[in-house]
Amino acid sequence: MVEPHTTSNRCQTFEALTLTHFNTLYSVAVSLTRNADEARDLVQETYCKAYRFWHRFQAGTHVKAWLLTILRNTYINTYRKTTRRSLPHTFDTEAPVDADFTLIPEQANAASMDNLLRHVVQDEVKQAIDDLPETFRLPVMLADLADCSYQEIADVMGCPVGTVMSRLYRGRQLLRKRLRAFAQASGYIGARATHDANVTDFDQASESLHPSCLRVAS
Template identity: 30%
Template structure:
């Protein structure tokens, strides 16, 4: 299936700047959601999303159609901006998107248990299905925000933004096995956090 955003970027390269407005309208909401979940700060998400689009616009001439999926390129830019934002804030937690020797490059296959529903506006988890919807969403967001960034980022890209493992690997410049291993670990950590939340409720 043709990638509409990729086609729009090609139109931009041919001088049709109105195509970029459509790119922004199509991607603003998922991008803002991604940044908000990653930073745990909805107030900064809109500004960083806008900066992401600015960076994308400036890079129109360098965009290579077919080299990677448009979404991979967009989230790569956004994740780097988020990394810089966290560093500027002087937070203790930082992104660790480079490879680490403690994780196998072949890695175990991720657990294919959907801990997070992929619809951005509706998050549902089996461990907390007795909670009201708003409480459930709050519990999920709180649990995600407590994950170390090296696990939080690939988890969000996979289970909320619905990128494939290959796309996440390319976005984060990680070996595919490491990507799968981190998502696997993140799901287990999230499940434990949500189980503790339910037991304490």
């Protein structure tokens, strides 16, 4: 039988290490469920499971990735059937990518993309992310919202690092395209600027979105 003080210490340790990731978990949950109430339930269930199996967590490993793995598995087993299915897309989501794959940016006018991002409002950014097919939406959220490394995302999604890199690259391409389309429709940039704004480095541009534009209110 566990002594009371031991249980108390366990609770304190659990709270200290996990509660700091609440906002990240909630934001990812909203992206997955597309429903605020279900997202809250998903996060609550994630924390309940995490506490129940806290003895399995290996000290010194990444608690954020561990929590996100629980959240994703809980979503798949409990919530996915009741949420909207992924949007259709034409990308080959399992396209093989070498382990040492390096994203080579397109030659473009980075200033045009910076200008686009300065004018795009939060709701449009969130909508653009929400409209991504689930295959690409989750890695984009994990990378640009949760600050997960390729390996952490691979662990959460249960796929090779090369697959993560491929999906993340394609997801960012789709996001970039949709944000440019919004900026053009809103008159922030012209058609020529939209054509030129293929972005030299989306990671640099996405810093303008992270974290304030990507986070949702909890």
